[in-house]
Amino acid sequence: xxxxxxxxxxxxxxxxxxxxxxxxxxxxxxxxxxxxxxxxxxxxxxxxxxxxxxxxxxxxxxxxxxxxxxxxxxxxxxxxxxxxxxxxxxxxxxxxxxxxxxxxxxxxxxxxxxxxxxxxxxxxxxxxxxxxxxxxxxxxxxxxxxxxxxxxxxxxxxxxxxxxxxxxxxxxxxxxxxxxxxxxxxxxxxxxxxxxxxxxxxxxxxxxxxxxxxxxxxxxxxxxxxxxxxxxxxxxxxxxxxxxxxxxxxxxxxxxxxxxxxxxxxxxxxxxx
Amino acid sequence: xxxxxxxxxxxxxxxxxxxxxxxxxxxxxxxxxxxxxxxxxxxxxxxxxxxxxxxxxxxxxxxxxxxxxxxxxxxxxxxxxxxxxxxxxxxxxxxxxxxxxxxxxxxxxxxxxxxxxxxxxxxxxxxxxxxxxxxxxxxxxxxxxxxxxxxxxxxxxxxxxxxxxxxxxxxxxxxxxxxxxxxxxxxxxxxxxxxxxxxxxxxxxxxxxxxxxxxxxxxxxxxxxxxxxxxxxxxxxxxxxxxxxxxxxxxxxxxxxxxxxxxxxxxxxxxxxxxxxxxxxxxxxxxxxxxxxxxxxxxxxxxxxxxxxxxxxxxxxxxxxxxxx
Ligand SMILES: Cc1ncc(C[n+]2csc(CCOP(=O)(O)OP(=O)(O)O)c2C)c(N)n1
Ligand SMILES: [Mg+2]
Numbered sequence: 001x002x003x004x005x006x007x008x009x010x011x012x013x014x015x016x017x018x019x020x021x022x023x024x025x026x027x028x029x030x031x032x033x034x035x036x037x038x039x040x041x042x043x044x045x046x047x048x049x050x051x052x053x054x055x056x057x058x059x060x061x062x063x064x065x066x067x068x069x070x071x072x073x074x075x076x077x078x079x080x081x082x083x084x085x086x087x088x089x090x091x092x093x094x095x096x097x098x099x100x101x102x103x104x105x106x107x108x109x110x111x112x113x114x115x116x117x118x119x120x121x122x123x124x125x126x127x128x129x130x131x132x133x134x135x136x137x138x139x140x141x142x143x144x145x146x147x148x149x150x151x152x153x154x155x156x157x158x159x160x161x162x163x164x165x166x167x168x169x170x171x172x173x174x175x176x177x178x179x180x181x182x183x184x185x186x187x188x189x190x191x192x193x194x195x196x197x198x199x200x201x202x203x204x205x206x207x208x209x210x211x212x213x214x215x216x217x218x219x220x221x222x223x224x225x226x227x228x229x230x231x232x233x234x235x236x237x238x239x240x241x242x243x244x245x246x247x248x249x250x251x252x253x254x255x256x257x258x259x260x261x262x263x264x265x266x267x268x269x270x271x272x273x
Numbered sequence: 274x275x276x277x278x279x280x281x282x283x284x285x286x287x288x289x290x291x292x293x294x295x296x297x298x299x300x301x302x303x304x305x306x307x308x309x310x311x312x313x314x315x316x317x318x319x320x321x322x323x324x325x326x327x328x329x330x331x332x333x334x335x336x337x338x339x340x341x342x343x344x345x346x347x348x349x350x351x352x353x354x355x356x357x358x359x360x361x362x363x364x365x366x367x368x369x370x371x372x373x374x375x376x377x378x379x380x381x382x383x384x385x386x387x388x389x390x391x392x393x394x395x396x397x398x399x400x401x402x403x404x405x406x407x408x409x410x411x412x413x414x415x416x417x418x419x420x421x422x423x424x425x426x427x428x429x430x431x432x433x434x435x436x437x438x439x440x441x442x443x444x445x446x447x448x449x450x451x452x453x454x455x456x457x458x459x460x461x462x463x464x465x466x467x468x469x470x471x472x473x474x475x476x477x478x479x480x481x482x483x484x485x486x487x488x489x490x491x492x493x494x495x496x497x498x499x500x501x502x503x504x505x506x507x508x509x510x511x512x513x514x515x516x517x518x519x520x521x522x523x524x525x526x527x528x529x530x531x532x533x534x535x536x537x538x539x540x541x542x543x544x545x546x547x548x549x550x551x552x553x554x555x556x557x558x559x560x561x562x563x564x565x566x567x568x569x570x571x572x573x574x575x576x577x578x579x580x581x582x583x584x585x586x587x588x589x590x591x592x593x594x595x596x597x598x
Contacts, residue, residue: 106382
């Protein structure tokens with residue numbers, strides 16, 4: 001395997017450890033989705049496909065990243081810090097009074113975050129707006145919208161998909177965390193989404209399905225997504241709580257902080273990967 | 274402060290009548306030419322929000338979102354965060370009614386420079402009935418930090434308001450009516466966001482109005498004058514930020530006030546004025562507006578009469594306020 005991929009996998013693992021430390025320190029937060037999307041965020045911020053650079057965070061031609069499922073912001077904060085947008089030690093201020101790292105991500109602090117989230121599915125509409133603006137200006141940037149499967153319960157998400165499909169927004173890619181959990185249970189019990197891929201296709205999107213933990217596959221899918229004449233949905237099949245045995249595939253870890261003992265065990269497991 | 278110039282004909286039957294929404298359409302056309310950043314969105318109500326001439330002239334700066342107001346508000350935020358000045362155009366009951374959360378977070382919390390135009394406000398929307406008559410829009414928008422709220426009084430003021438909204442940095446909500454109403458102001462009448470206009474000088478009572486009911490208010494002031502009562506009339510087109518200075522200055526002279534709006538009596542102009550005066554200079558305030566009820570189908574004039582928003586009601590309210598001094 002090439003060195004770059006190996007390094008990215010190591011970065012993803014460091015990000016997972018950050019996530020555990022941050023949420024444990026804060027005493028609240030959302031570990032399952034954050035751990036599950038660590039590989040995708042690493043591909044986004046440390047791979048060559050997205051045009052993101054902390055030195056050029058105001059460049060009008062930069063790619064836009066929108067975190068629509070903003071409850072998994074710990075993984076975004078860690079990726080940004082490790083990529084150089086702000087000091088890594090600031091990660092431990094998550095959710096504290098006066099911190100730039102609010103409980104849900106926002107755009108108030110010029111740390112590379114484009115907009116605010118929290119209410120599910122608001123991000124995808126904004127991402128559509130950004131892609132429309134890019135087309136109006138003939139600007140070459142790409143919009144990467146990180147989403148969760150739970151967001152597809154919201155009507156607004158489908159409204160956004162319909163508009164992007166109608167406008168054939170090739171400048172837009174949704175990276176969807178298909179981890180099959182939401183707050184109250186498994187998605188197929190709370191609100192079934194299958195046949196998910198067919199639904200997205202029916203909205204005139206290009207759909208790619210991948211294992212969301214395989215770095216080369218994520219990168220390849222992103223590369224393909226950039227060259228489409230319509231919007232692309234990359235369904236990333238992930239394991240919620242990835243890397244921590246007692247969290248994996250357990251919806252109970254959607255929004256619960258590990259206690260000190262659990263955090264210690266989680267970090268031990270992650271450091272052995 | 275000197276009263277602003279008004280149309281010579283405002284008092285007469287021959288006064289020009291035009292719907293405020295037409296002023297919006299005209300303002301957008303001017304902006305299309307003068308400001309390339311301006312883009313317009315609608316949710317399948319382009320005709321009734323008067324944005325179709327803009328679409329025709331600037332098709333590449335127009336987004337038809339379909340009947341999807343929540344998404345439309347978010348798309349506008351995304352456009353604004355990428356340098357555009359989007360105008361979100363729909364009926365106020367749906368936008369900001371249905372998409373209030375998107376307005377709150379995607380637009381206001383994210384500091385996105387979005388302009389929201391709410392059409393079909395007030396009972397005077399008429400035959401479509403209660404569901405389509407926006408009477409709560411000022412209350413729900415006024416409560417959001419950083420959002421400017423404006424209710425222009427006629428088509429000319431709406432045109433100016435549209436231009437001023439584009440020039441203002443930050444989110445602006447403004448509302449207009451469906452029916453043709455008298456054009457009271459003229460081209461030279463000043464319009465500045467946050468600065469109320471003194472329309473008539475007086476010393477017995479201050480009547481503060483917003484929206485097309487300003488016309489009924491000015492008529493009421495003339496009726497009061499016949500009884501020897503001199504009302505001061507203020508057009509408080511901007512509900513937020515309220516021009517506290519102008520209002521307090523007037524009330525210090527008159528010692529009582531009446532508010533006039535086509536909106537619920539909670540959370541709109543009456544709310545804003547009462548909050549201001551309770552803190553700065555407490556005096557009796559009598560409100561004209563929708564008394565905690567839903568509207569219904571009917572002719573605009575019939576509805577305004579049924580729910581107590583005529584010049585006669587304003588006269589009564591003024592006398593009551595004066596009596597309470
Ligand atoms: C509009 C809205 N409704 C409800 C919530 C509360 N909420 C937060 S996360 C969540 C579950 C969503 O599922 P998903 O995003 O798939 O969760 P994950 O896989 O990250 O555990 C809910 C209902 C919200 N944030 N926004
Ligand atoms: Mg999920």
